[in-house]
Amino acid sequence: MRVLGIDPGLTxxxxxxxxxxxxxxxxxxxxxxxxxSASLPIAERLVTIxxxxxxxxxxxxxxxxxxxxxxxxxxxxxIMGTAQASGIALVVAARxxxxxxxxxxxEVKAAVSGNGRADKAQVGAMVVRILRLTELPKxxxxxxxxxxxxxxxxxxGAQSRIDAAVAATRRPPTPMxxx
Amino acid sequence: MRVLGIDPGLTxxxxxxxxxxxxxxxxxxxxxxxxxSASLPIAERLVTIxxxxxxxxxxxxxxxxxxxxxxxxxxxxxIMGTAQASGIALVVAARxxxxxxxxxxxEVKAAVSGNGRADKAQVGAMVVRILRLTELPKxxxxxxxxxxxxxxxxxxGAQSRIDAAVAATRRPPTPMxxx
Numbered sequence: 001m002r003v004l005g006i007d008p009g010l011t012x013x014x015x016x017x018x019x020x021x022x023x024x025x026x027x028x029x030x031x032x033x034x035x036x037s038a039s040l041p042i043a044e045r046l047v048t049i050x051x052x053x054x055x056x057x058x059x060x061x062x063x064x065x066x067x068x069x070x071x072x073x074x075x076x077x078x079i080m081g082t083a084q085a086s087g088i089a090l091v092v093a094a095r096x097x098x099x100x101x102x103x104x105x106x107e108v109k110a111a112v113s114g115n116g117r118a119d120k121a122q123v124g125a126m127v128v129r130i131l132r133l134t135e136l137p138k139x140x141x142x143x144x145x146x147x148x149x150x151x152x153x154x155x156x157g158a159q160s161r162i163d164a165a166v167a168a169t170r171r172p173p174t175p176m177x178x179x
Numbered sequence: 180m181r182v183l184g185i186d187p188g189l190t191x192x193x194x195x196x197x198x199x200x201x202x203x204x205x206x207x208x209x210x211x212x213x214x215x216s217a218s219l220p221i222a223e224r225l226v227t228i229x230x231x232x233x234x235x236x237x238x239x240x241x242x243x244x245x246x247x248x249x250x251x252x253x254x255x256x257x258i259m260g261t262a263q264a265s266g267i268a269l270v271v272a273a274r275x276x277x278x279x280x281x282x283x284x285x286e287v288k289a290a291v292s293g294n295g296r297a298d299k300a301q302v303g304a305m306v307v308r309i310l311r312l313t314e315l316p317k318x319x320x321x322x323x324x325x326x327x328x329x330x331x332x333x334x335x336g337a338q339s340r341i342d343a344a345v346a347a348t349r350r351p352p353t354p355m356x357x358x
Binding site for chain 1: 183216220223225226229249250251258259262263264265266267269270272273274277282
């Protein structure tokens, strides 16, 4: 499966595309950031992010999108812009009918490094190793987007199987409705 | 001028359209809320808001859009959804090239009632009087959207004149570039 990881942000929105499946080596397809200038009105910045994300999806055709879950208690000076950017990311993916998952920073750290409280350097080192890179992509937002995509491949696979099993037990013996 | 006021929210996004200009009676054109179910994934809810706002703009063709400015310190349980919905509102308006203004709740209260700390009932009573309604539209999000639109007509006119004057003083004597 191909996953687009998005680390939402107004000044730098990290994007990373990873190919792979559980139990097999993962491959980095592309990584980067969508930047917007703080001197522009916020609405224009959000439109730039929308167009940028649309272009990434258009180019790489991911099977799923993983977005970092934003919390109100995070860094408060930039949190509103981050929340707005995350809303744009969700809409861009949902409009195309792509499966979307939200992963918390702790979930990403735990999935990638085995430790939900790992620091940036530990997570970065694991991203390099998992994707067999020669160095960690910069800025941090780009590396974080790759970590999100890795998390999604590993968690997403398991989660999909759980969801399918739960759906199977809930399925009525005969179709109740066609929608 | 015709203004679409948007009180962003994930469960109820208030929308209100007002026609008028400074110094003349204002008229309510339409008012309502875009509702999304809390049982749906957030991405789907945001897409519903996007489509709803697009439909309101399509139908009423406002000259400007006024969106409530959201602060990180507001009601924290719903603040992230509100921020995401506000991001969608900004993008929907900016994509169409519509002028956008953000007004704080205090600015709205001050503009409509003359008191930046007015309570909901005072603001509501003034919305009814200003728009010559027989009763205040419900729910509160709808009434708040009208208050935002009124604020924009009254503040927006003055602000536009200030912006034009500032732009005039900044304008170089000969064109420096064509963009």
